[in-house]
Amino acid sequence: MASLHLEHLTKTFGNQTVTRNVSLSVEDGAFCVFVGPSGCGKSTLLRLIAGLEEASSGRIMVADRDVTKVPAYDRDLAMVFQSYALYPHMTVRDNIAFSLRTAKRPEDEVAAKIAEAARILKLEDLLDRKPAQLSGGQRQRVAIGRAIVKQPKLFLFDEPLSNLDAELRVHMRVEIARLHRDLGTTVIYVTHDQVEAMTLATKIVVLRAGEVEQVGSPLQLFDDPDNIFVAGFIGSPQMNFFKAKHQGGRLFATDFPDQSCQAPALSAALAEGQDVTVGLRPQFMGLEGNASLELMIEVVEHLGSETLVHARPPGSAQMMTALVADGRNLAPGQAFVARFDPDRLMVFDATGKRLR
């Protein structure tokens, strides 16, 4: 168990910078998720922490010890790989025991720890099988078992659920959350799936193009994103955006003919005639509120408890999505007046920065 501090961490491959000047603190016991689109450098960042890549500059501190130049095998961390990376020639038991035997621990301690891990992960009946004889979910559990027996300072997870089918993924997500609660070890977890990030994390780090966009708890990022990228990346369904011009306290949609709504109350005044991007979460569009947009329904998806409405303003091709609580009577072709509270609107300037 340990804290993690990254200081101005940069990694370049040739002339390509994969992570740029990343500074970050993860406190002891946190579940920290690195999330971002593919190519954002999240996996590289994890591999830098693991010691599988060497940092070009900057420092990595684990439990207040500088490990920047320490090779992977001496960092005392554990990692669960996307492909599980189980040793195919060893039984489950030997896979789990490998790190302990590498450290030359006494065999009775090894046996005790294997039994403990097998109990926690329900692997008791599988200990003498080879990885090839296991299902995807079982392999995943073995990989986790291999990580927990060494009682590492940090658990590193590299997209551990992306090779599982949807049902198993939800199940394993819950398992990992439970494991973290029981063991209390600091976790660094990489995923491209923002749902995983939202459900698992105590702390989310949103990355784009090798740089940190925003750090915060799941709800902080949902409620109060710093910029248009984080606003669009976090939250499902994705936030609706439209271009607008500010005039006299109202926002006039640039691309929707003859539509406008009241601007939200902001601490920094909007300039008259300023071009902005307006964001509105589908969850906040419904049948009630002081402001509204007039839309035409194109597609209706009934999810049972809620209804997902895909609609566009007349005379525009831009689709908007609304998540409506009571939408059973809605049908394609109908007019739909999407109502909302104007204070739910988020306003971003031309550079994408949030105006609060």
Next chain:
Amino acid sequence: MKPRLTLRWIVFAVAVFVMNFPVISTLVTAFKSPGEVSRNPSLWIETPTFENFATVLTTSDRLNIYNYLWNSTVAAGIGAVLPIVVAFPLAWAIVRRGVGRAILFPLVVNLRALPLIIFAIPIYMMFSVAGLLDTRLGLGLILAVVNLPLALMLLVNAVAEIPHEIEEAAHMDGARLPRLLFRIVLPLCRPALITTFIFGFITAWNEFLFGLMLTTSKAVPMTVGASFFFATSGGGVQWGVAAAVMVVAALPPLALGLVMYRRITGSLVAGAVKG
């Protein structure tokens, strides 16, 4: 649509018969008595006999087949194992660290295409100084050179097929290089190691030139020993005995090759395409 195979079976049979005609003739002759050989050279055996094999397998002062077989076994064993021992660490370094990719790897691989006689003479001189002439060790050493290119190539292919993540997982589990190589990489290369060994053993067993040049009596291998039976001593070649010797000499590689033909064919093709 099932292709008609009848005609193909016939072509197959003819091809096998023509290409293996010497092998078949030798096998047939080995079971003929000396009298029958001179009277009946056809492929039909009138009265099959094990007489020739009995002669061959009886030790005589002049020719001791057990010596030849033992020499070949030891020399081919060294010639098959040594290349694996020296090539394995380098193969890993080539794949994972890019060591020797520019010069060493192509150099070794191209050795395969050079005429062996080029090495034979200077090695003869060196061995005569080092006291390795007519020893099984000396013969084994040079056979190891013959097998080195293919061994390196097959092991490089094998290491390259191990997912990198497995080695990274071992790193995360605290394994340093020796433990990584011997507990993870080596066991995962096992199929390639077996193939390399079998292929190397057959090649080494079948080698002739070095046996001819570097041995004279004590360490003579089977291929060279077999040719002694063709030396006309007084009354001409005893064809039945000579044929039986060849059957014995060709049996070990043939048995290995037929049992392991999938591995053999695979490595032959790999060696040819990568080279």
Next chain:
Amino acid sequence: MASRQHRENALLASPLVLFLLLILGFPTVLSLIYGFSETSFETLMQPQFSGLQNFRDVLGDPTFWQAAGFSLRFGLITAVLQCALGLALAVYLAPLVRAHPWTVAILIIPMIVAPAMMGLMYRLVLHEFAGPLPHYLYQWFGWSPSFLGPAHVFKTVVLAETLQWTPFAFLLFLTAYQSIPSELREAASVDGARPLRLFWKIEWPLMLPTVFVALFIRFIDGFRVFDNIYTLVGSGPGGSTTSMSIYIYETFLRRGEIGKAMAAAILLFLTAFLLLALGQWLTRRRRP
């Protein structure tokens, strides 16, 4: 971490490098010394520097040129024959092999027999009195050629080499043929291509790189031939089957002309090196 890796890399490469230096490096130095010296087996330890004399001797020796010509002709002819036969067999027998994979094992038997053994076996097969082949030729046609006589010996050794190594070409072509995606064949058949057109328009172009590889490998192997010719006929009637390898062997062990043999070996090495470089340059140019 970098310096530790360097040390590890050196350690990993050292067994092979040391082995090569010991077994090939030292002899290379020897062959350079002796190639430029006057020596015999009696004066092995006192080589006298003689400049290019050995090379002049070799290049002035008509037998050397005869051997070079033999090796080139032998390599070229056997390579072409093996590839033609191997290709035809591979394409024709591919459906059989797919249905019964074990047939490959039978077809590659000649390759697993030592070439030296094969040479000896042909001595039996072709023997005037004990050999089955002359026996059947006499029985059916009342006549049999003198296979190892001056008139036919070249054809005989070419045939022996070809029959032994056609399976190698066969195997390469079979693999290439089997790796052609079956969708491609099916698409061409649906487009109305008959077998012959299918071969020339689809299969042949896709197998062409393999044809070059096979030709090259078989040429190199034929060029350096020793074992089977040596055990079958030695240097042949009037030295007619003296290959480069046999020439060097005889110069060295039979005639004891160490310097000359070394010089010839160096020349053979340079030739082989050039051929190899040429072959690799050609194949590299073909697949950019």
